[in-house]
Amino acid sequence: MWIGAALAAAVLALVLKKDSPALAFLVGLAGVICLLWGMLEPVGQLVGSVRRVLHTLEGTQTIYIPVMKAVGIALVVRVAGAICQDAGQAALAAQLEIAGTVAAIIVCLPLLEQVFTVVSCMIV
Numbered sequence: 497m498w499i500g501a502a503l504a505a506a507v508l509a510l511v512l513k514k515d516s517p518a519l520a521f522l523v524g525l526a527g528v529i530c531l532l533w534g535m536l537e538p539v540g541q542l543v544g545s546v547r548r549v550l551h552t553l554e555g556t557q558t559i560y561i562p563v564m565k566a567v568g569i570a571l572v573v574r575v576a577g578a579i580c581q582d583a584g585q586a587a588l589a590a591q592l593e594i595a596g597t598v599a600a601i602i603v604c605l606p607l608l609e610q611v612f613t614v615v616s617c618m619i620v
Contacts, residue, residue: 498531524582562607566600
C-alpha cells in the first residue's frame with residue numbers, strides 16, 4: 497500500500513512538474529505526509545517493542561536510548577532534506593544535514609562520556 501501511494505504521488509508530481517512545479521512539489525509533499533501518517537502505528541509498535549526489550553535488560557537503557565534517538569534524528573533529517581532538495585533548496589538541505597549531525601552528536605554525548613569513563617578506568 498505504501499509503495500503504491502509513493503509511486504502514485506511520484507508519477508503525479510512528475511506529470512505536473514512541467515506545467516506547475518509548485519503544484520508538483522505540493523503533491524510530493526502530500527505523498528510524504530500521507531506515508532508518514534500511515535507509518536505512525538507501525539513505528540509506535542516498534543518503539544514499544546524496543547522499550548520492552550530495554551526494560552528487561554538492566555543498565556542498557558543508557559546505552560541504547562541515545563543510539564535510538566540518533567537514528568530517529570537521522571530519519572527525520574533525511575526526509576526533510578529530500579523535501580528541501582525537491583523544492584530546489586540544496587543549500588537549505590545541506591544546512592539541515594549539518595544541524596542533524598550536531599543534534600545526533602549532542603544526543604550521544606552521555607554515551608561518549610560513559611565510553612571515556614570505562615576507558616579511563618581500564619587504563620588506570
